[in-house]
Amino acid sequence: xxxxxxxxxxxxxxxxxxxxxxxxxxxxxxxxxxxxxxxxxxxxxxxxxxxxxxxxxxxxxxxxxxxxxxxxxxxxxxxxxxxxxxxxxxxxxxxxxxxxxxxxxxxxxxxxxxxxxxxxxxxxxxxxxxxxxxxxxxxxxxxxxxxxxxxxxxxxxxxxxxxxxxxxxxxxxxxxxxxxxxxxxxxxxxxxxxxxxxxxxxxxxxxxxxxxxxxxxxxxxxxxxxxxxxxxxxxxxxxxxxxxxxxxxxxx
Amino acid sequence: xxxxxxxxxxxxxxxxxxxxxxxxxxxxxxxxxxxxxxxxxxxxxxxxxxxxxxxxxxxxxxxxxxxxxxxxxxxxxxxxxxxxxxxxxxxxxxxxxxxxxxxxxxxxxxxxxxxxxxxxxxxxxxxxxxxxxxxxxxxxxxxxxxxxxxxxxxxxxxxxxxxxxxxxxxxxxxxxxxxxxxxxxxxxxxxxxxxxxxxxxxxxxxxxxxxxxxxxxxxxxxxxxxxxxxxxxxxxxxxxxxxxxxxxxxxx
DNA sequence: CTTGACATGTTGTCATGACAATACGACCGA
DNA sequence: TCGGTCGTATTGTCATGACAACATGTCAAG
Numbered sequence: 001x002x003x004x005x006x007x008x009x010x011x012x013x014x015x016x017x018x019x020x021x022x023x024x025x026x027x028x029x030x031x032x033x034x035x036x037x038x039x040x041x042x043x044x045x046x047x048x049x050x051x052x053x054x055x056x057x058x059x060x061x062x063x064x065x066x067x068x069x070x071x072x073x074x075x076x077x078x079x080x081x082x083x084x085x086x087x088x089x090x091x092x093x094x095x096x097x098x099x100x101x102x103x104x105x106x107x108x109x110x111x112x113x114x115x116x117x118x119x120x121x122x123x124x125x126x127x128x129x130x131x132x133x134x135x136x137x138x139x140x141x142x143x144x145x146x147x148x149x150x151x152x153x154x155x156x157x158x159x160x161x162x163x164x165x166x167x168x169x170x171x172x173x174x175x176x177x178x179x180x181x182x183x184x185x186x187x188x189x190x191x192x193x194x195x196x197x198x199x200x201x202x203x204x205x206x207x208x209x210x211x212x213x214x215x216x217x218x219x220x221x222x223x224x225x226x227x228x229x230x231x232x233x234x235x236x237x238x239x240x241x242x243x244x245x246x247x248x249x250x251x252x
Numbered sequence: 253x254x255x256x257x258x259x260x261x262x263x264x265x266x267x268x269x270x271x272x273x274x275x276x277x278x279x280x281x282x283x284x285x286x287x288x289x290x291x292x293x294x295x296x297x298x299x300x301x302x303x304x305x306x307x308x309x310x311x312x313x314x315x316x317x318x319x320x321x322x323x324x325x326x327x328x329x330x331x332x333x334x335x336x337x338x339x340x341x342x343x344x345x346x347x348x349x350x351x352x353x354x355x356x357x358x359x360x361x362x363x364x365x366x367x368x369x370x371x372x373x374x375x376x377x378x379x380x381x382x383x384x385x386x387x388x389x390x391x392x393x394x395x396x397x398x399x400x401x402x403x404x405x406x407x408x409x410x411x412x413x414x415x416x417x418x419x420x421x422x423x424x425x426x427x428x429x430x431x432x433x434x435x436x437x438x439x440x441x442x443x444x445x446x447x448x449x450x451x452x453x454x455x456x457x458x459x460x461x462x463x464x465x466x467x468x469x470x471x472x473x474x475x476x477x478x479x480x481x482x483x484x485x486x487x488x489x490x491x492x493x494x495x496x497x498x499x500x501x502x503x504x
Numbered sequence: 505c506t507t508g509a510c511a512t513g514t515t516g517t518c519a520t521g522a523c524a525a526t527a528c529g530a531c532c533g534a
Numbered sequence: 535t536c537g538g539t540c541g542t543a544t545t546g547t548c549a550t551g552a553c554a555a556c557a558t559g560t561c562a563a564g
Contacts, residue, residue: 020547046514057549062515070322078515079556190500194345196448196466196491212464214448239448246444246498248348252278252323272517298544309519314545330545331526 013054021056026064028054033073033084044074044082112154115141115206117167119160126157126232129221136160137232140170143206150207152237163230179230187230190222194244197236207238214239265306270436273308274315279429280306281316285325285336286356293338296326324357345496348442350428351396351406360398364406367393367458369419371412378409378484381473388412389484392422395458402459404489415482431482439482442474446496449488459490466491 013024029045038044045053050061065082068074075083122130122137130137140156156175158165163185169178179185195217204211215236222231265276281297290296297305302313317334320326327335355362374382374389382389389409396404408427410417415437421430431437447469456463467488474483 022547048514059548059550063547065515076515077557079513079558081514081557188501192496192498192500194446194468194496194498196468198450198464198466212450214450214466216446216448244444244446244496246345246446248346248442248444250348250438250440252282252319252325274517300544311518311520315517317545328545329527331528331543333527333544 013056022060022063022067025050025054025056025060026067029064030068030071030073033068038084040084040086042084044084046081110144110146110151112142112144114167114170115143117141117170122157122232125219129229129232130159131229134159134162138164140165140175146241149241150238151241152235153203153206154233154235157232159229175231185224185228185230187222188225190220192221193219195219196239199236203236207236209238209240216242216244265308271432274312274319277302277306277308277312278316278319279432282320282323282325282353283426283429285320286350286352286362288356288361290336292336292359294336296334296336298333345444345498348439350426351404352426355398358398363397365395365397366419366422367395369393369422374409374484377471381481381484382411383481386411386414390416392417392427398493401493402490403493404487405455405458406485406487409484411481427483437476437480437482439474440477442472444473445471447471448491451488455488459488461490461492468494468496 013021013028015021017024029050032038033044047058047061047065050056050065051058054061065074065076069076069082072085075085077083118139118141119136120139121127121135126137127134137157138160140154140158142154142156143150144152144154163179163183165175165178165182169182176187179187197215197217199207199209199211199213199215201211203215204213207215216239218233218235218237220231220233220235221229222233224230265273265280267273269276281302284290285296299310299313299317302308302317303310306313317326317328321328321334325337327337329335349357351364352362370391370393371388372391373379373387378389379386390412392406392408392410394406394408395402396406415431415435417427417430417434421434428439431439449467449469451459451461451463451465451467453463455467456465468491470485470487470489472483472485472487473481474485476482
């Protein structure tokens with residue numbers, strides 16, 4: 001019984017299961033890849049080998065292999081063969097990095113100054129992110145520096161009974177680090193909307209630029225690992241000191 | 253000559269161009285979609301109709317249609333047909349797309365007006381992209397519209413002996429599509445730097461906004477499938493009409 | 505030793521054909 | 535009117551076959 005199961009998982013596809021053969025094949029191959037049966041960059045089974053092992057046509061094989069290649073598990077090279085992908089990073093990691101990350105990599109220190117912490121009812125877009133249950137949010141205003149120069153103004157909104165961070169807790173530390181340590185909440189995904197504005201008088205004074213100077217404005221809606229909405233933020237960067245870098249690839 | 257060109261763009265695929273038929277077909281169908289020839293949710297051409305029109309096998313047709321479905325342009329339903337996608341949730345900034353594709357995903361009709369084409373030595377950042385071999389570039393200025401409203405100003409720079417596109421060739425058509433058809437060059441990756449500026453007098457007049465209004469400024473450096481630098485562009489969007497959307501996921 | 509021709513193995517492209525699964529309207533009988 | 539049957543149109547699945555494009559090693563000629 002168990003020997004049959006083992007054999008089935010290795011080279012038998014069920015033609016009467018109702019599940020398409022190319023799906024069964026794709027799953028079987030994907031399992032072998034994610035199991036670690038192959039080292040990254042190693043040559044994978046050729047179409048001919050798969051045909052011999054699973055007794056399916058090349059049509060079916062190619063359907064499975066192309067799907068896995070599109071999913072970033074395999075890399076196919078005409079004339080050479082099929083190889084297990086070295087990294088799948090390009091498929092789930094962000095391809096957008098900020099100037100501050102660049103600065104951090106180059107060893108430039110970033111710091112921030114807490115401006116004020118206030119509680120109040122959420123504005124419209126903030127309320128839309130947290131849902132109607134949240135009737136009170138804590139707004140945290142910070143001025144952020146790269147080196148000695150002010151770079152950005154950040155307004156963060158947190159849902160209130162849930163994530164009541166205090167000004168003392170926060171200090172000049174990272175908000176996300178505090179959320180992890182204090183509440184066990186990890187921000188894993190975020191949706192960002194990037195826009196442009198001109199500096200108001202108060203923004204200009206804080207950032208040390210002229211009124212009417214261009215600002216890069218980011219609205220961020222952050223979620224935890226469980227999908228819970230965590231933070232709604234509005235960050236205004238000095239456009240002369242901060243730029244976004246995006247790596248684009250062609251999907252279809 | 254022109255009648256041939258028109259016919260070619262509609263129902264003729266070039267079997268001797270070296271470009272696979274399913275790629276040509278996919279591009280042709282995608283153009284029809286992003287041009288706005290079909291309303292969202294409307295029934296698209298059936299496989300049979302495509303076969304009759306383009307004289308290719310179902311294998312080729314399915315390859316193109318499945319690609320477009322995976323790309324979020326079409327929805328296929330067994331037994332019913334193929335439909336133009338109704339939801340355009342996939343307009344992520346990390347996806348390389350043409351202006352018309354981008355506008356279509358935002359639910360807008362796109363058009364553009366050619367302003368001028370001039371040749372000259374490259375500016376510093378443009379030269380850095382193309383390398384020191386390129387001593388002359390062609391600059392193409394275009395005004396882009398979303399619906400009836402001007403939305404962006406685009407300056408494209410192309411390396412000159414290599415990619416000499418003419419104003420007549422270009423017309424109001426897609427630059428990338430022209431590069432594919434005319435030179436066999438496919439833009440597959442790009443690096444973008446997103447910044448903010450304020451509108452100059454001339455920009456403001458063209459875009460129909462006030463001088464000093466905020467602009468979202470994008471510098472794009474585009475590469476072909478072989479890694480060859482293809483285009484260096486500067487695009488300035490009206491910040492009140494255009495924003496970037498980014499889905500961030502955290503590594504670790 | 506170098507170079508080119510050739511064989512071999514790989515993935516890519518395309519056509520043809522058959523049948524299955526699904527959706528839906530037309531028709532017919534109760 | 536209701537409900538079931540049937541035909542038709544659609545996309546989904548799978549097989550087979552042929553050739554093209556590309557990579558690589560072998561081997562003989564120079």
